[in-house]
Amino acid sequence: MIPHAALQTAADRFGTPLYVYDASELDAALGRVRSAFGGAQVYYAMKANPNLTLLRRMHAAGVGFECVSGGEIARAEEVGASGDRVLVNGPAKLPGEYAAGARLGATFVVDREEEVGLLPPGSRALVRVNPALAVSTHDHLATGAAGSKFGVTPAQAPGVLRALRDAGHTALGLHVHIGSAIRDAADFSAAFARLAELHPAVSDLDVLDVGGGWGVGADLPGIAREARAAASVFGAELWVEPGRYLVAQAGTLLTRVVGQKRTGRPFLLTDAGMTELLRPMLYGAEHPVTALWEGEPAGTWDVAGPACESGDLLARDVLLPAPVPGGLLAIGEAGAYGASMSSTYLTRPRPAEALWEGGEWRPIRRRETPQDVWAMEQGLE
Structure with a gap:
């Protein structure tokens, strides 16, 4: 403090x-995530706070980046991230974002069926599944709700995985992210269970990406246990994408x-x-x-x-x-969604x-x- x-x-x-950040709390938050999730690969959801100094600290600590715009991909490249340390996500990726991600060798998170035909040749990809759950957060933050714009349905997921492989892409596995600022571990348990129900229809998975969204004060060890259990069903490697959790309290x-x-x-x-x-x-x-x-x-x-x-x-x-x-x-x-969402409305300098x-x-x-x-x-x- x-x-x-x-x-x-x-x-x-x-x-x-003035925005100020506590370096020791940044380190402590990452330590809590790694302690809870063990050997899971950590990708920081850059939208929470994209300050280059903070990104360089995370890159030096071995953290990857989840990017949802061309600008965020450029920031990842600026701090030296590439290959399996970059994820490109988002429901409406632009041609330039596909090209930038491919140049870095990034993994793409496929958000809709038609996106299979838009990926650069020979891409690595995850398929984002919308578990259609009501979760304990604000409606605007509930990305895994049935009415949200994100992901494919569980019923569509096996077909999208097959389409990726048929098109010559590497279909690594499944992705889920149900929202932000969620404290009830039961919400995550429900989401992970919904994914596990897809086995054995999609048994050949290398990766299960369970996103992030854990609120400050959430039962991280409990959530991690549920995530590891879901990954073990598929025999898959576990990936996580914390954003707000890593920077909010700092x-x-x-x-x-x-x-x-x-x-x-x-x-x-x-x-x-x-x-x-x-x-x-x-x-x-x-x-x-x-x-x-x-x-x-x-x-x-x-x-x-x-x-x-x-x-x-x-x-x-x-x-x-x-x-x-x-x-x-x-x-x-x-520390999260403060400076990153600040604006120059009224010509107020940030x-x-x-x-x-x-x-x-x-x-x-x-x-x-x-x-x-x-x-x-x-x-x-």
């Missing part, structure tokens, strides 16, 4: 809003108090909002909020950002000491990022300027 004094130092040095968004007001509710106004942290508005996500000024709890506040949007709230009903103008708030569990490592701060992304935001609009008249 980063000391409060160090957080204050970072805010003073780099300004706010990241904190620092924001300063701008002011306060009371209308129908008490609002604490801050210099960060939906443009820096969209998850509360998009998913109803709840992030822990800590005041870094002293004082006894003096009331509850809705923490609100500067955007002209009623939904621009970082948290509701937060118990805080009496507000201090310029006081610093730490928004926790913000925040800087810094890494706490060995008792020192290391800047890993500079703060944008308004000129950065409009740079791509220049010289086109």
Whole structure:
């Protein structure tokens, strides 16, 4: 955990809003995954946080990357990943993404039947199965639900595997990913059981990729036991794709108090909002909020950002000491889908990022300027 004094130092040095990451927690999260899943190959779901410094740390630790866009494939290549350390996923891959993945020797995750004919010749592939389950997460995060856009049905999977082999591709195995921020291990058990039901129709598998989606505080050893049991049914190697789990707890968004007001509710106004942290508005996500000024709890506040949007709230009903103008708030569990989903809406430059490592701060992304935001609009008249 980063000391409060160090957080204050970072805010003073780099300004706010500011994303900071704890290197020791990044390492600890990866350690928990490897301890639970044993020899499983770990692929980091890059969409959670694609900062190049974090990617280089993971690459050096032997972690592969799951990429869902051409830009993410380019980032994987930039940090030196290739071959069996790169997965290319997504329901609507573009021609350039197939080409980029093939150049790196990546494994493709086939998301629909017609994709078999779109793969580069001689590709390695997994078939993504949608187990059609109701899971304990927000609807927008439930990728394994019957109504989601992802994967093929269990009934279609054997035929897609055969079609891959008939087309000269290497059909490695099956893939499943049921969503994100899921804490109930029973959801994963149900998904893995749905895959196991496909045996022996698809008995010749080399790989079972069980995705990720484990929420902070999930029973990782229990989930891992279920995953290993499913893989053993097929005699397959186990792959996992954690994203949020590896980076969420390591990241904190620092924001300063701008002011306060009371209308129908008490609002604490801050210099960060939906443009820096969209998850509360998009998913109803709840992030822990800590005041870094002293004082006894003096009331509850809705923490609100500067955007002209009623939904621009970082948290509701937060118990805080009496507000201090310029006081610093730490928004926790913000390392995943915080900086990566930040935007320049309202021409708000995206925040800087810094890494706490060995008792020192290391800047890993500079703060944008308004000129950065409009740079791509220049010289086109």
